[in-house]
Amino acid sequence: MIRKKLSLLCIVLGIIIFFYPMANDRYESFQQQKILKQWEDNLQMMDQAVVEPEESLPEDVPVAASPEPAVEATPTSSQQAPVAVAATPKPAAMPKNMEGILIIDKIDLKLPILTDATVNNLKISVASIANTGKAGAIGNYAIAGHRNLTYGKNFNRLDEVTEGDLVEVDSGNKKYVYKVVDKQYVLPEDVWVLKGNGKDREITLITCHPMENPTHRIAIKGILVQPEK
Numbered sequence: 001m002i003r004k005k006l007s008l009l010c011i012v013l014g015i016i017i018f019f020y021p022m023a024n025d026r027y028e029s030f031q032q033q034k035i036l037k038q039w040e041d042n043l044q045m046m047d048q049a050v051v052e053p054e055e056s057l058p059e060d061v062p063v064a065a066s067p068e069p070a071v072e073a074t075p076t077s078s079q080q081a082p083v084a085v086a087a088t089p090k091p092a093a094m095p096k097n098m099e100g101i102l103i104i105d106k107i108d109l110k111l112p113i114l115t116d117a118t119v120n121n122l123k124i125s126v127a128s129i130a131n132t133g134k135a136g137a138i139g140n141y142a143i144a145g146h147r148n149l150t151y152g153k154n155f156n157r158l159d160e161v162t163e164g165d166l167v168e169v170d171s172g173n174k175k176y177v178y179k180v181v182d183k184q185y186v187l188p189e190d191v192w193v194l195k196g197n198g199k200d201r202e203i204t205l206i207t208c209h210p211m212e213n214p215t216h217r218i219a220i221k222g223i224l225v226q227p228e229k
Helices: 002-047 119-124
Strands: 098-104 109-114 126-128 139-144 166-170 175-186 201-209 216-226
Touching: 109 119, 119 126, 166 201, 166 216, 175 201
Parallel strands: 109 126, 139 201
Antiparallel strands: 098 109, 098 166, 126 139, 166 175, 175 216, 201 216
């Protein structure tokens, strides 16, 4: 009886271990989509404006017919002319740790950029590296991400990006387009790739290389080519 229970337990554990990577991957994808949906809903609500219809005159108010052109009367303080009022809806809650969306059309990438490249944030999506630059500003806006065995997951395809490709950062009210000017394979201790040159508006995307047993980092560097809009 004990052997049967142990055998059954081993089978169950084996199934859990086998399916865990798939379940974890789907959970992370769900979290990404949830954050993106919150972001998009918030922007949509901010763009909406509900306009109230103008009030019509009561039916029992007589209207004098006159061949002469009507003279526009100035409304008194007690009887103001009806005005269309735009009501601004209350924005949806913005994800607390999100600062924009990273878009690279060449590799079909669209991911939320989380603030601070912590272990937990990098499990969900890509994240900005603390104490580097900001989107669109002079300096080096550095973003890190994991590479997973799942095709197209996070920075899985970052090595396909080459010089001349475009990288876009959407901060919600502004968009920044960068052109890739350099691609390097550096050692983990080569933190100089995260520093700016003090004059350009740069972006650096960084991830591990190769995906299995990584020894280096891929660093994709771009320069702002399109002003914010």
